[in-house]
Amino acid sequence: MFAAFSKSLSATRTLQINKAVLSESLRFSLCNKDTKRDYHEVVGDVLTPSQVMGIDHLRDPRLNKGLGFTLAERQALGIHGLQPARYKSQEEQLELCKISIENYQEPLNKYLYLSELHDRNEKLFFRLLSENIEQLLPIVYTPTVGLACQRFGLIYRRPHGLFITINDKGHVYDVLRNWPEPDVHAIVVTDGERILGLGDLGACGMGIPIGKLALYTALARIKPHHCLPICLDVGTDNEALLEDPTYIGLRQKRARGAEYDEFLDEFMAAIVKRYGQDTLIQFEDFGNANAFRLLEKYRNKYCTFNDDIQGTAAVALAGLLASNRKTGKKISEQVFLFFGAGGAALGIADLCVKAMEREGISEAEARNRIWMMDIDGLVVKNRSHLLGHQTFYAKDHSPEKDFLKLVNEIRPSVLIGASATGGAFTPDILHAMASINRHPIVFALSNPTAKAECTAQQAYDHTEGRVIFCSGSPFPDVNYDGKVYHPGQGNNAYIFPGVALGVILAGIHHIIEDYFIIAAQTVADNVKEEDLAKGSLYPPLGYINECSLQIASLILKDAYKNGKATVYPEPEDKRKFLESKLYSHFYEDSLPKTWTWPESPKIKTRPLQRKTKTTVT
Numbered sequence: 001m002f003a004a005f006s007k008s009l010s011a012t013r014t015l016q017i018n019k020a021v022l023s024e025s026l027r028f029s030l031c032n033k034d035t036k037r038d039y040h041e042v043v044g045d046v047l048t049p050s051q052v053m054g055i056d057h058l059r060d061p062r063l064n065k066g067l068g069f070t071l072a073e074r075q076a077l078g079i080h081g082l083q084p085a086r087y088k089s090q091e092e093q094l095e096l097c098k099i100s101i102e103n104y105q106e107p108l109n110k111y112l113y114l115s116e117l118h119d120r121n122e123k124l125f126f127r128l129l130s131e132n133i134e135q136l137l138p139i140v141y142t143p144t145v146g147l148a149c150q151r152f153g154l155i156y157r158r159p160h161g162l163f164i165t166i167n168d169k170g171h172v173y174d175v176l177r178n179w180p181e182p183d184v185h186a187i188v189v190t191d192g193e194r195i196l197g198l199g200d201l202g203a204c205g206m207g208i209p210i211g212k213l214a215l216y217t218a219l220a221r222i223k224p225h226h227c228l229p230i231c232l233d234v235g236t237d238n239e240a241l242l243e244d245p246t247y248i249g250l251r252q253k254r255a256r257g258a259e260y261d262e263f264l265d266e267f268m269a270a271i272v273k274r275y276g277q278d279t280l281i282q283f284e285d286f287g288n289a290n291a292f293r294l295l296e297k298y299r300n301k302y303c304t305f306n307d308d309i310q311g312t313a314a315v316a317l318a319g320l321l322a323s324n325r326k327t328g329k330k331i332s333e334q335v336f337l338f339f340g341a342g343g344a345a346l347g348i349a350d351l352c353v354k355a356m357e358r359e360g361i362s363e364a365e366a367r368n369r370i371w372m373m374d375i376d377g378l379v380v381k382n383r384s385h386l387l388g389h390q391t392f393y394a395k396d397h398s399p400e401k402d403f404l405k406l407v408n409e410i411r412p413s414v415l416i417g418a419s420a421t422g423g424a425f426t427p428d429i430l431h432a433m434a435s436i437n438r439h440p441i442v443f444a445l446s447n448p449t450a451k452a453e454c455t456a457q458q459a460y461d462h463t464e465g466r467v468i469f470c471s472g473s474p475f476p477d478v479n480y481d482g483k484v485y486h487p488g489q490g491n492n493a494y495i496f497p498g499v500a501l502g503v504i505l506a507g508i509h510h511i512i513e514d515y516f517i518i519a520a521q522t523v524a525d526n527v528k529e530e531d532l533a534k535g536s537l538y539p540p541l542g543y544i545n546e547c548s549l550q551i552a553s554l555i556l557k558d559a560y561k562n563g564k565a566t567v568y569p570e571p572e573d574k575r576k577f578l579e580s581k582l583y584s585h586f587y588e589d590s591l592p593k594t595w596t597w598p599e600s601p602k603i604k605t606r607p608l609q610r611k612t613k614t615t616v617t
């Protein structure tokens with residue numbers, strides 16, 4: 001087997017990293033322990049450019065520096081002449097990228113430009129994203145990623161992850177082996193049933209795992225080759241998609257029941273078999289009925305969490321903790337009314353209960369302070385189908401459907417929208433909140449922007465500017481009564497990258513709720529007085545990178561203290577340890593160590609270009 005592998009390897013030396021073309025026998029060899037080291041030499045952490053020749057340095061997005069290759073590198077790597085003579089530093093390239101993005105008017109075109117850059121030059125893409133989070137987050141993530149999913153059939157170009165269909169049932173592990181990276185630590189998976197607030201987008205939901213994992217790298221500097229986006233294509237119940245000639249998924253109704261469950265079980269087991277027990281699996285945008293069920297089923301068996309339930313809960317809790325500083329009230333003193341009673345709402349409610357218990361009240365008292373309503377009215381005890389934890393919050397009450405009447409009766413201090421019903425917080429509702437509270441807390445968390453329960457401007461306009469507001473998608477600054485406010489984005493991007501970094505680096509096997517409370521508290525602690533004064537309950541988006549590192553350090557600390565870490569020896573300085581593991585988006589020197597200029601170079605280029613290193617800042 002090894003001989004066959006070596007032979008194939010030399011024959012394929014000039015191939016780029018994308019090993020989709022590898023022969024079956026070579027693929028078997030790659031999974032073989034003895035040959036794993038050789039494979040690592042051309043991919044992953046110890047990627048050795050010497051294993052790659054010529055033009056593949058330009059074709060492989062992980063090696064490509066475009067015009068950032070110096071003359072010496074071009075000579076040594078055999079790419080001289082394949083590009084124009086000009087050398088550009090990464091900084092000069094970044095400037096050009098920014099100009100290019102600004103030239104596009106449509107957000108979707110900006111998204112496509114970034115996606116193409118990701119395909120072409122990985123370090124440039126991630127540096128651009130990390131250093132321009134405020135401007136680019138709305139493009140690679142909410143809200144534009146929603147539009148990209150809706151058009152996914154039209155814009156799909158190249159593989160950025162795996163599509164595993166229900167027809168692969170029985171062979172999921174074989175499909176996983178087709179992914180060329182052997183060292184995956186983090187997976188974001190969707191089955192596309194509830195993409196943001198847009199509903200069932202089937203296989204087009206793949207845009208979400210791709211976007212979330214881009215943020216793993218941009219916001220927590222998790223190495224891109226450690227990340228794998230997966231879409232489980234079990235069909236779609238979206239009739240429009242089933243009839244759409246551009247649809248890229250299976251053209252059949254969703255598999256449900258035992259068939260679905262067996263497929264999911266097989267998927268989880270295959271991940272562990274392929275990548276190990278501590279592979280983090282983030283569930284994203286599953287339908288409500290499956291999201292809770294699967295979380296309960298897998299949370300103590302696998303290294304998994306559901307971002308829509310737990311990530312959203314943590315970011316909402318962070319906002320509430322920060323708002324305490326404005327209202328002077330503890331969380332256990334608030335009365336909550338949720339509009340929407342699905343995964344996100346229940347996740348927030350559960351985490352708030354935990355936070356209230358920490359403040360000293362009982363679980364029952366805490367649950368009593370939380371009311372929920374959805375399309376069927378108030379969540380009440382005698383409702384025939386109570387979903388998951390809805391039972392905890394169901395009240396002895398008539399199933400009242402009149403939202404305004406309920407606000408006036410319950411007199412909530414906190415109104416949380418997680419309903420995917422754009423505009424549900426009408427001026428009447430907002431006026432009522434303002435008449436009940438000096439500082440009404442209103443969170444319109446649904447995504448993308450059009451699904452938000454109210455806009456930031458409406459929230460200020462209809463509460464005499466007294467509102468404490470945040471939204472899941474970004475809104476422009478608000479002008480109220482001559483003052484400009486900059487409400488923050490209560491988005492789970494503050495939470496999941498940092499949690500993932502800590503969990504991966506400590507080798508944690510099961511993700512406990514405490515980590516989300518740690519994350520929420522960390523984000524809240526990073527909110528400055530000046531942020532609150534501007535109307536924001538969150539640190540600026542550009543600060544998420546630092547929040548992620550703090551969250552990860554604290555999770556590491558907790559995991560070692562409580563025996564949940566499996567990576568030993570325990571690092572003494574947790575922050576230093578994790579910083580040593582981070583991805584660098586700066587260009588590295590690609591010049592082979594032993595290479596020197598020939599005695600009489602055939603080229604007549606001025607020494608100015610003989611620079612071997614790009615300046616990094």
Ligand SMILES: O=C([O-])CC(=O)C(=O)O
Pocket residue numbers: 141142195196197285307308446447472491492
């Ligand atoms: O993606 C986002 O912006 C937040 C999220 O998880 C969702 O809305 O499903």
Ligand SMILES: [Mg+2]
Pocket residue numbers: 196284285307308
């Ligand atoms: Mg989501």
